[in-house]
Amino acid sequence: MAQWWRSATSHLRTAASNHHNLPSPLSTFRTAPYHTIQAIPRDFTGSRVSARDRLQGRIPAVVFFQNLLEKDPASRSASKKHLLTVEKKQIKAILDSPEAPFFCTTRFPLQIRAGSGSKHLLESGNVFPIKIHRDEESGKILNLVFVWAEDGMDLxxxxxxxxxxxxxxxxxxxxxxxxxxxxxxxxxxxxxxxxxxxxxxxxxxxxxxxxxxxxxxxxxxxxxxxxxxxxxxxxxxxxxxxxxxxxxxx
Missing domain, CATH: 2.170.120.20 (Ribosomal protein L25, C-terminal domain)
Known part of the structure:
Protein backbone atom coordinates (compact mmCIF):
# COMPACT_ATOMS: atom_id res chain seq x y z
CA MET A 1 0.00 0.00 0.00
CA ALA A 2 2.83 2.44 0.88
CA GLN A 3 4.50 1.82 -2.49
CA TRP A 4 1.14 2.39 -4.19
CA TRP A 5 0.78 5.85 -2.64
CA ARG A 6 4.39 6.83 -3.34
CA SER A 7 3.80 6.01 -7.02
CA ALA A 8 0.66 8.16 -7.18
CA THR A 9 2.36 11.03 -5.32
CA SER A 10 5.38 10.91 -7.61
CA HIS A 11 3.27 11.20 -10.77
CA LEU A 12 1.20 14.08 -9.42
CA ARG A 13 4.19 16.03 -8.14
CA THR A 14 5.95 15.58 -11.48
CA ALA A 15 2.91 16.91 -13.34
CA ALA A 16 2.66 19.89 -10.99
CA SER A 17 6.36 20.78 -11.23
CA ASN A 18 6.36 20.60 -15.02
CA HIS A 19 3.43 22.99 -15.38
CA HIS A 20 3.68 25.44 -12.47
CA ASN A 21 4.01 28.38 -14.88
CA LEU A 22 0.67 27.75 -16.57
CA PRO A 23 -2.13 30.32 -16.20
CA SER A 24 -4.84 29.76 -13.64
CA PRO A 25 -7.19 26.91 -14.60
CA LEU A 26 -10.59 27.67 -16.05
CA SER A 27 -13.00 26.63 -13.30
CA THR A 28 -15.92 24.52 -14.48
CA PHE A 29 -17.38 23.80 -11.07
CA ARG A 30 -18.75 25.85 -8.23
CA THR A 31 -16.87 26.06 -4.95
CA ALA A 32 -19.53 24.48 -2.76
CA PRO A 33 -17.87 22.20 -0.15
CA TYR A 34 -19.39 19.00 -1.50
CA HIS A 35 -17.64 19.54 -4.81
CA THR A 36 -14.36 18.40 -3.29
CA ILE A 37 -14.91 14.69 -3.66
CA GLN A 38 -13.89 12.72 -0.58
CA ALA A 39 -12.52 9.20 -1.06
CA ILE A 40 -10.75 6.49 0.89
CA PRO A 41 -8.57 3.66 -0.49
CA ARG A 42 -9.80 0.08 -0.74
CA ASP A 43 -7.54 -2.94 -0.80
CA PHE A 44 -9.88 -5.55 -2.25
CA THR A 45 -12.22 -5.98 -5.19
CA GLY A 46 -15.04 -8.34 -6.02
CA SER A 47 -18.82 -8.33 -6.07
CA ARG A 48 -19.16 -9.18 -2.36
CA VAL A 49 -16.77 -6.45 -1.27
CA SER A 50 -18.48 -3.91 -3.55
CA ALA A 51 -21.93 -4.91 -2.25
CA ARG A 52 -20.73 -4.41 1.32
CA ASP A 53 -19.34 -0.98 0.47
CA ARG A 54 -22.68 0.05 -1.07
CA LEU A 55 -24.57 -1.12 2.03
CA GLN A 56 -22.29 1.15 4.05
CA GLY A 57 -23.26 4.14 1.91
CA ARG A 58 -20.15 4.14 -0.26
CA ILE A 59 -19.60 3.69 -3.99
CA PRO A 60 -16.63 1.72 -5.37
CA ALA A 61 -14.46 3.85 -7.63
CA VAL A 62 -11.18 3.79 -9.49
CA VAL A 63 -8.84 6.61 -10.55
CA PHE A 64 -5.94 6.29 -12.98
CA PHE A 65 -3.99 8.17 -15.62
CA GLN A 66 -5.90 8.28 -18.90
CA ASN A 67 -3.01 6.91 -20.93
CA LEU A 68 -3.66 3.54 -19.29
CA LEU A 69 -6.52 3.32 -21.80
CA GLU A 70 -4.18 3.70 -24.78
CA LYS A 71 -3.76 0.66 -27.02
CA ASP A 72 -0.05 1.35 -27.45
CA PRO A 73 1.74 -0.17 -24.40
CA ALA A 74 4.64 2.26 -24.83
CA SER A 75 2.34 5.23 -24.13
CA ARG A 76 0.89 3.80 -20.94
CA SER A 77 1.84 5.09 -17.52
CA ALA A 78 3.64 2.67 -15.23
CA SER A 79 1.28 3.48 -12.36
CA LYS A 80 -1.50 1.04 -11.51
CA LYS A 81 -5.17 1.72 -11.00
CA HIS A 82 -6.00 3.29 -7.65
CA LEU A 83 -8.93 1.61 -5.96
CA LEU A 84 -11.18 3.88 -3.87
CA THR A 85 -14.63 4.30 -2.44
CA VAL A 86 -16.53 7.61 -2.38
CA GLU A 87 -19.49 8.80 -0.33
CA LYS A 88 -22.84 7.98 -1.90
CA LYS A 89 -24.55 11.02 -0.34
CA GLN A 90 -21.92 13.36 -1.72
CA ILE A 91 -22.07 11.96 -5.26
CA LYS A 92 -25.86 12.12 -5.17
CA ALA A 93 -25.69 15.78 -4.07
CA ILE A 94 -23.41 16.57 -7.00
CA LEU A 95 -25.61 14.72 -9.49
CA ASP A 96 -28.69 16.53 -8.16
CA SER A 97 -26.99 19.91 -8.67
CA PRO A 98 -27.35 22.10 -11.81
CA GLU A 99 -24.08 20.66 -13.21
CA ALA A 100 -25.48 17.12 -13.30
CA PRO A 101 -25.84 16.87 -17.11
CA PHE A 102 -22.13 17.73 -17.42
CA PHE A 103 -20.79 15.61 -14.55
CA CYS A 104 -18.41 13.67 -16.80
CA THR A 105 -16.87 16.83 -18.29
CA THR A 106 -16.44 18.76 -15.04
CA ARG A 107 -13.09 18.82 -13.23
CA PHE A 108 -13.41 18.15 -9.52
CA PRO A 109 -10.91 18.33 -6.65
CA LEU A 110 -10.37 14.92 -5.07
CA GLN A 111 -9.10 14.26 -1.54
CA ILE A 112 -8.07 10.73 -0.60
CA ARG A 113 -8.03 10.21 3.16
CA ALA A 114 -6.82 7.34 5.31
CA GLY A 115 -10.34 6.37 6.34
CA SER A 116 -13.94 7.55 6.51
CA GLY A 117 -14.00 10.76 8.56
CA SER A 118 -10.20 10.76 8.89
CA LYS A 119 -8.27 14.05 8.90
CA HIS A 120 -5.19 12.27 7.55
CA LEU A 121 -4.87 13.29 3.90
CA LEU A 122 -3.05 10.70 1.79
CA GLU A 123 -3.31 12.45 -1.56
CA SER A 124 -5.18 15.19 -3.36
CA GLY A 125 -5.54 16.33 -6.93
CA ASN A 126 -8.02 17.10 -9.68
CA VAL A 127 -10.01 14.47 -11.55
CA PHE A 128 -12.49 14.04 -14.37
CA PRO A 129 -15.28 11.49 -13.92
CA ILE A 130 -15.36 9.57 -17.19
CA LYS A 131 -17.93 6.87 -16.53
CA ILE A 132 -20.87 6.11 -14.24
CA HIS A 133 -21.87 2.45 -14.11
CA ARG A 134 -25.51 1.98 -13.10
CA ASP A 135 -27.74 -1.00 -12.47
CA GLU A 136 -29.87 -1.45 -15.60
CA GLU A 137 -33.07 -2.09 -13.64
CA SER A 138 -32.81 0.15 -10.57
CA GLY A 139 -30.59 2.89 -11.98
CA LYS A 140 -28.49 2.83 -8.80
CA ILE A 141 -24.83 3.74 -9.19
CA LEU A 142 -22.62 0.65 -9.05
CA ASN A 143 -19.22 2.28 -9.47
CA LEU A 144 -17.42 5.32 -10.82
CA VAL A 145 -14.35 5.79 -12.99
CA PHE A 146 -12.10 8.86 -12.69
CA VAL A 147 -8.92 9.99 -14.44
CA TRP A 148 -6.33 12.35 -12.98
CA ALA A 149 -6.70 15.86 -14.43
CA GLU A 150 -3.88 18.03 -13.12
CA ASP A 151 -2.97 21.29 -14.89
CA GLY A 152 -1.13 20.55 -18.11
CA MET A 153 -2.23 16.94 -18.36
CA ASP A 154 -3.56 16.31 -21.86
CA LEU A 155 -6.87 14.46 -21.84
Missing amino acids: KVDVPVVFKGEDVSPGIQKGGILNRIRPSLKYLGPSEHIPSKIEVDVSNLDIEDKISMHDIELHSSLKLLSKNENIPICKIVPTSLRNQDPLVSN
Whole structure:
Protein backbone atom coordinates (compact mmCIF):
# COMPACT_ATOMS: atom_id res chain seq x y z
CA MET A 1 0.00 0.00 0.00
CA ALA A 2 2.83 2.44 0.88
CA GLN A 3 4.50 1.82 -2.49
CA TRP A 4 1.14 2.39 -4.19
CA TRP A 5 0.78 5.85 -2.64
CA ARG A 6 4.39 6.83 -3.34
CA SER A 7 3.80 6.01 -7.02
CA ALA A 8 0.66 8.16 -7.18
CA THR A 9 2.36 11.03 -5.32
CA SER A 10 5.38 10.91 -7.61
CA HIS A 11 3.27 11.20 -10.77
CA LEU A 12 1.20 14.08 -9.42
CA ARG A 13 4.19 16.03 -8.14
CA THR A 14 5.95 15.58 -11.48
CA ALA A 15 2.91 16.91 -13.34
CA ALA A 16 2.66 19.89 -10.99
CA SER A 17 6.36 20.78 -11.23
CA ASN A 18 6.36 20.60 -15.02
CA HIS A 19 3.43 22.99 -15.38
CA HIS A 20 3.68 25.44 -12.47
CA ASN A 21 4.01 28.38 -14.88
CA LEU A 22 0.67 27.75 -16.57
CA PRO A 23 -2.13 30.32 -16.20
CA SER A 24 -4.84 29.76 -13.64
CA PRO A 25 -7.19 26.91 -14.60
CA LEU A 26 -10.59 27.67 -16.05
CA SER A 27 -13.00 26.63 -13.30
CA THR A 28 -15.92 24.52 -14.48
CA PHE A 29 -17.38 23.80 -11.07
CA ARG A 30 -18.75 25.85 -8.23
CA THR A 31 -16.87 26.06 -4.95
CA ALA A 32 -19.53 24.48 -2.76
CA PRO A 33 -17.87 22.20 -0.15
CA TYR A 34 -19.39 19.00 -1.50
CA HIS A 35 -17.64 19.54 -4.81
CA THR A 36 -14.36 18.40 -3.29
CA ILE A 37 -14.91 14.69 -3.66
CA GLN A 38 -13.89 12.72 -0.58
CA ALA A 39 -12.52 9.20 -1.06
CA ILE A 40 -10.75 6.49 0.89
CA PRO A 41 -8.57 3.66 -0.49
CA ARG A 42 -9.80 0.08 -0.74
CA ASP A 43 -7.54 -2.94 -0.80
CA PHE A 44 -9.88 -5.55 -2.25
CA THR A 45 -12.22 -5.98 -5.19
CA GLY A 46 -15.04 -8.34 -6.02
CA SER A 47 -18.82 -8.33 -6.07
CA ARG A 48 -19.16 -9.18 -2.36
CA VAL A 49 -16.77 -6.45 -1.27
CA SER A 50 -18.48 -3.91 -3.55
CA ALA A 51 -21.93 -4.91 -2.25
CA ARG A 52 -20.73 -4.41 1.32
CA ASP A 53 -19.34 -0.98 0.47
CA ARG A 54 -22.68 0.05 -1.07
CA LEU A 55 -24.57 -1.12 2.03
CA GLN A 56 -22.29 1.15 4.05
CA GLY A 57 -23.26 4.14 1.91
CA ARG A 58 -20.15 4.14 -0.26
CA ILE A 59 -19.60 3.69 -3.99
CA PRO A 60 -16.63 1.72 -5.37
CA ALA A 61 -14.46 3.85 -7.63
CA VAL A 62 -11.18 3.79 -9.49
CA VAL A 63 -8.84 6.61 -10.55
CA PHE A 64 -5.94 6.29 -12.98
CA PHE A 65 -3.99 8.17 -15.62
CA GLN A 66 -5.90 8.28 -18.90
CA ASN A 67 -3.01 6.91 -20.93
CA LEU A 68 -3.66 3.54 -19.29
CA LEU A 69 -6.52 3.32 -21.80
CA GLU A 70 -4.18 3.70 -24.78
CA LYS A 71 -3.76 0.66 -27.02
CA ASP A 72 -0.05 1.35 -27.45
CA PRO A 73 1.74 -0.17 -24.40
CA ALA A 74 4.64 2.26 -24.83
CA SER A 75 2.34 5.23 -24.13
CA ARG A 76 0.89 3.80 -20.94
CA SER A 77 1.84 5.09 -17.52
CA ALA A 78 3.64 2.67 -15.23
CA SER A 79 1.28 3.48 -12.36
CA LYS A 80 -1.50 1.04 -11.51
CA LYS A 81 -5.17 1.72 -11.00
CA HIS A 82 -6.00 3.29 -7.65
CA LEU A 83 -8.93 1.61 -5.96
CA LEU A 84 -11.18 3.88 -3.87
CA THR A 85 -14.63 4.30 -2.44
CA VAL A 86 -16.53 7.61 -2.38
CA GLU A 87 -19.49 8.80 -0.33
CA LYS A 88 -22.84 7.98 -1.90
CA LYS A 89 -24.55 11.02 -0.34
CA GLN A 90 -21.92 13.36 -1.72
CA ILE A 91 -22.07 11.96 -5.26
CA LYS A 92 -25.86 12.12 -5.17
CA ALA A 93 -25.69 15.78 -4.07
CA ILE A 94 -23.41 16.57 -7.00
CA LEU A 95 -25.61 14.72 -9.49
CA ASP A 96 -28.69 16.53 -8.16
CA SER A 97 -26.99 19.91 -8.67
CA PRO A 98 -27.35 22.10 -11.81
CA GLU A 99 -24.08 20.66 -13.21
CA ALA A 100 -25.48 17.12 -13.30
CA PRO A 101 -25.84 16.87 -17.11
CA PHE A 102 -22.13 17.73 -17.42
CA PHE A 103 -20.79 15.61 -14.55
CA CYS A 104 -18.41 13.67 -16.80
CA THR A 105 -16.87 16.83 -18.29
CA THR A 106 -16.44 18.76 -15.04
CA ARG A 107 -13.09 18.82 -13.23
CA PHE A 108 -13.41 18.15 -9.52
CA PRO A 109 -10.91 18.33 -6.65
CA LEU A 110 -10.37 14.92 -5.07
CA GLN A 111 -9.10 14.26 -1.54
CA ILE A 112 -8.07 10.73 -0.60
CA ARG A 113 -8.03 10.21 3.16
CA ALA A 114 -6.82 7.34 5.31
CA GLY A 115 -10.34 6.37 6.34
CA SER A 116 -13.94 7.55 6.51
CA GLY A 117 -14.00 10.76 8.56
CA SER A 118 -10.20 10.76 8.89
CA LYS A 119 -8.27 14.05 8.90
CA HIS A 120 -5.19 12.27 7.55
CA LEU A 121 -4.87 13.29 3.90
CA LEU A 122 -3.05 10.70 1.79
CA GLU A 123 -3.31 12.45 -1.56
CA SER A 124 -5.18 15.19 -3.36
CA GLY A 125 -5.54 16.33 -6.93
CA ASN A 126 -8.02 17.10 -9.68
CA VAL A 127 -10.01 14.47 -11.55
CA PHE A 128 -12.49 14.04 -14.37
CA PRO A 129 -15.28 11.49 -13.92
CA ILE A 130 -15.36 9.57 -17.19
CA LYS A 131 -17.93 6.87 -16.53
CA ILE A 132 -20.87 6.11 -14.24
CA HIS A 133 -21.87 2.45 -14.11
CA ARG A 134 -25.51 1.98 -13.10
CA ASP A 135 -27.74 -1.00 -12.47
CA GLU A 136 -29.87 -1.45 -15.60
CA GLU A 137 -33.07 -2.09 -13.64
CA SER A 138 -32.81 0.15 -10.57
CA GLY A 139 -30.59 2.89 -11.98
CA LYS A 140 -28.49 2.83 -8.80
CA ILE A 141 -24.83 3.74 -9.19
CA LEU A 142 -22.62 0.65 -9.05
CA ASN A 143 -19.22 2.28 -9.47
CA LEU A 144 -17.42 5.32 -10.82
CA VAL A 145 -14.35 5.79 -12.99
CA PHE A 146 -12.10 8.86 -12.69
CA VAL A 147 -8.92 9.99 -14.44
CA TRP A 148 -6.33 12.35 -12.98
CA ALA A 149 -6.70 15.86 -14.43
CA GLU A 150 -3.88 18.03 -13.12
CA ASP A 151 -2.97 21.29 -14.89
CA GLY A 152 -1.13 20.55 -18.11
CA MET A 153 -2.23 16.94 -18.36
CA ASP A 154 -3.56 16.31 -21.86
CA LEU A 155 -6.87 14.46 -21.84
CA LYS A 156 -9.23 13.19 -24.53
CA VAL A 157 -12.75 14.23 -23.59
CA ASP A 158 -16.11 14.08 -25.33
CA VAL A 159 -17.57 17.51 -24.58
CA PRO A 160 -21.38 17.71 -24.82
CA VAL A 161 -22.95 20.25 -27.18
CA VAL A 162 -25.76 22.44 -25.86
CA PHE A 163 -27.91 24.48 -28.21
CA LYS A 164 -29.35 27.88 -27.32
CA GLY A 165 -31.45 30.45 -29.14
CA GLU A 166 -33.98 28.01 -30.61
CA ASP A 167 -36.84 30.21 -29.41
CA VAL A 168 -35.76 33.09 -31.68
CA SER A 169 -34.27 31.17 -34.62
CA PRO A 170 -35.84 32.49 -37.86
CA GLY A 171 -35.77 29.04 -39.42
CA ILE A 172 -37.53 27.39 -36.50
CA GLN A 173 -40.11 30.20 -36.37
CA LYS A 174 -40.89 29.41 -40.01
CA GLY A 175 -41.62 25.83 -39.06
CA GLY A 176 -38.16 24.34 -39.48
CA ILE A 177 -36.64 21.78 -37.14
CA LEU A 178 -33.23 21.88 -35.49
CA ASN A 179 -31.41 18.73 -36.57
CA ARG A 180 -28.91 17.99 -33.80
CA ILE A 181 -26.27 16.08 -35.74
CA ARG A 182 -23.44 15.91 -33.19
CA PRO A 183 -24.37 15.67 -29.48
CA SER A 184 -20.71 15.98 -28.48
CA LEU A 185 -17.25 16.82 -29.83
CA LYS A 186 -14.01 15.08 -28.85
CA TYR A 187 -11.03 17.26 -27.92
CA LEU A 188 -7.48 16.66 -26.78
CA GLY A 189 -5.84 19.23 -24.57
CA PRO A 190 -4.83 20.40 -21.09
CA SER A 191 -7.46 19.43 -18.54
CA GLU A 192 -7.75 22.97 -17.15
CA HIS A 193 -8.94 24.28 -20.53
CA ILE A 194 -11.52 21.60 -21.28
CA PRO A 195 -15.01 23.14 -20.95
CA SER A 196 -17.82 21.26 -19.25
CA LYS A 197 -20.03 22.00 -22.27
CA ILE A 198 -20.01 23.72 -25.66
CA GLU A 199 -22.80 26.23 -26.21
CA VAL A 200 -23.88 26.56 -29.84
CA ASP A 201 -25.97 29.63 -30.63
CA VAL A 202 -28.61 28.93 -33.30
CA SER A 203 -30.55 32.17 -32.82
CA ASN A 204 -29.56 33.50 -36.26
CA LEU A 205 -30.05 30.33 -38.27
CA ASP A 206 -32.63 30.20 -41.06
CA ILE A 207 -33.90 27.23 -43.06
CA GLU A 208 -30.95 25.19 -44.45
CA ASP A 209 -28.42 27.13 -42.36
CA LYS A 210 -25.91 25.03 -40.43
CA ILE A 211 -23.04 25.26 -37.96
CA SER A 212 -19.98 23.08 -38.59
CA MET A 213 -17.20 21.84 -36.33
CA HIS A 214 -14.74 24.45 -37.64
CA ASP A 215 -17.10 27.22 -36.48
CA ILE A 216 -16.53 26.34 -32.80
CA GLU A 217 -13.95 28.49 -31.04
CA LEU A 218 -12.40 27.14 -27.84
CA HIS A 219 -9.05 27.62 -26.11
CA SER A 220 -6.18 27.47 -28.61
CA SER A 221 -4.57 24.59 -26.70
CA LEU A 222 -7.51 22.29 -27.47
CA LYS A 223 -7.31 20.10 -30.56
CA LEU A 224 -10.49 18.86 -32.21
CA LEU A 225 -10.15 15.13 -32.86
CA SER A 226 -11.94 14.88 -36.18
CA LYS A 227 -10.68 14.04 -39.65
CA ASN A 228 -13.20 16.41 -41.23
CA GLU A 229 -13.91 19.70 -39.46
CA ASN A 230 -16.48 20.59 -42.12
CA ILE A 231 -18.95 18.09 -40.67
CA PRO A 232 -22.02 20.01 -39.45
CA ILE A 233 -22.95 20.00 -35.78
CA CYS A 234 -26.51 21.09 -36.48
CA LYS A 235 -28.74 22.31 -39.28
CA ILE A 236 -32.18 23.87 -39.58
CA VAL A 237 -34.17 21.57 -41.85
CA PRO A 238 -37.69 22.08 -43.20
CA THR A 239 -40.43 19.65 -42.33
CA SER A 240 -42.03 17.79 -45.26
CA LEU A 241 -44.99 20.18 -45.14
CA ARG A 242 -42.91 23.33 -45.01
CA ASN A 243 -40.78 22.03 -47.87
CA GLN A 244 -43.77 22.63 -50.11
CA ASP A 245 -44.32 26.15 -48.82
CA PRO A 246 -43.00 28.74 -51.35
CA LEU A 247 -42.06 31.07 -48.49
CA VAL A 248 -39.41 28.60 -47.37
CA SER A 249 -37.68 28.34 -50.73
CA ASN A 250 -37.40 32.10 -51.16
